[in-house]
Amino acid sequence: MTTEKLYYENQYIRSFTSNLLKQDKDENGRIYIVLEKTAFYPTGGGQPHDTGTINGINVVDVVEVDGEIRHFIEKPIDEQNECNCEINWDRRFDHMQQHAGQHILSAAFEETYGYKTISFHLGKEICTIDLDIANLTEEEAAAVEKLANHIIIENRPIEAKWVTVSELEHYSLRKELSVSENIRLVIIPNFDYNGCGGTHPSSTGEVQSLKILQWEKQKKHTRVQFVCGNRVITQLSQKQKVIQSLTGILNAPQDKMEEAANRILKQSKEFEKNLDELKNKLLDYEASTLINEQQMVDNIKIVKKIFYYYSIPDLQKLARTIVGKTNDVLVFFINEQEDKLQFVCAKGTELPFNMNEIVKRNIPLVNGKGAGNDSFAQGGGEKVLSANQLMDELVSSVRTLNNGKYS
Known part of the structure; x- marks a missing residue:
């Protein structure tokens, strides 16, 4: 039975009512229900599932199986026709910010340097994309981050559109599609055209900001860590606490911390060298005593x-x-x-x-x-x-x- 997907009609729905179609258990004994319609987004396309409540019972997982969206719940619900549903909006909106931010970042890498994104992971605290390049420089990362935030500040619309295969020739897609029917494009006009089944805000401005944190080589690719929206504030707050703490420990203001840390590391290496020399002398003395x-x-x-x-x-x-x-x-x-x-x-x-x-x-x-x-x-x-x-x-x-x- 196919579930009506309210999150595609309006990604801002936070609460709704729906008829209960089925309550069952999967092969692992987990309880799930199927609703006539739902605003709960199931895991897919790199975006994690929504959480929330149905009739006050926590929804812990959401998956789609052959068009049937299964809502896994902590305990059975009373068999009744109508269900009252609440989306965990903080989690949903965070996912919308990160997912849209990934579209912007990937498009910025391709627009600026032709670097293609080959995978995306939306983690609980950090997001990553893997680029099809072996190395990334500081200058390249800075240029791409600047462009991405420029697109965000411009507050461009983010449009979702269902198209047919024949209509694809009108769009310059960033990557090849993995489906040939039920094609959904997410579009940032004059910047990014990409097949995607995830949820996104209606404009780039709602992404708020994007920050590249670091990157590392992964075999022949480069993995870039980044955060968007409220996660940027969280990262800034965490790092500010660390800086404040180090200010006291190093007895140095923020702009002098690197110098102070290097000085302490140098002293530490000298102490270790002196300690090794003393240790060797002690071992030599003990060796002579034992002989x-x-x-x-x-x-x-x-x-x-x-x-x-x-x-x-x-x-x-x-x-x-x-x-x-x-x-x-x-x-x-x-x-x-x-x-x-x-x-x-x-x-x-x-x-x-x-x-x-x-x-x-x-x-x-x-x-x-x-x-x-x-x-x-x-x-x-x-x-x-x-x-x-x-x-x-x-x-x-x-x-x-x-x-x-x-x-």
């Missing part, structure tokens, strides 16, 4: 220690520093955390042991994983035994290998 505390196991020098909540990269660096200082020592470090154990094994160049083999021998003890090579390896897993027990097992591996293949 002096080395133990002998079957005439093999071993440096071992258990750490708690230590950084694994730091343990790796400490182990490498030790074997870099002395080439006849084994290093076993364990990092103990609340529910897991991690360990690092390293050796000096004069020793024949294979660190990867030692890790593989002990990984089953913690139900974990490990990897490495003959001189450096690491592993980790569950804390199913104590750190001291794991250390004993690592040292025991040295005795086993030393009494076997390395004797």
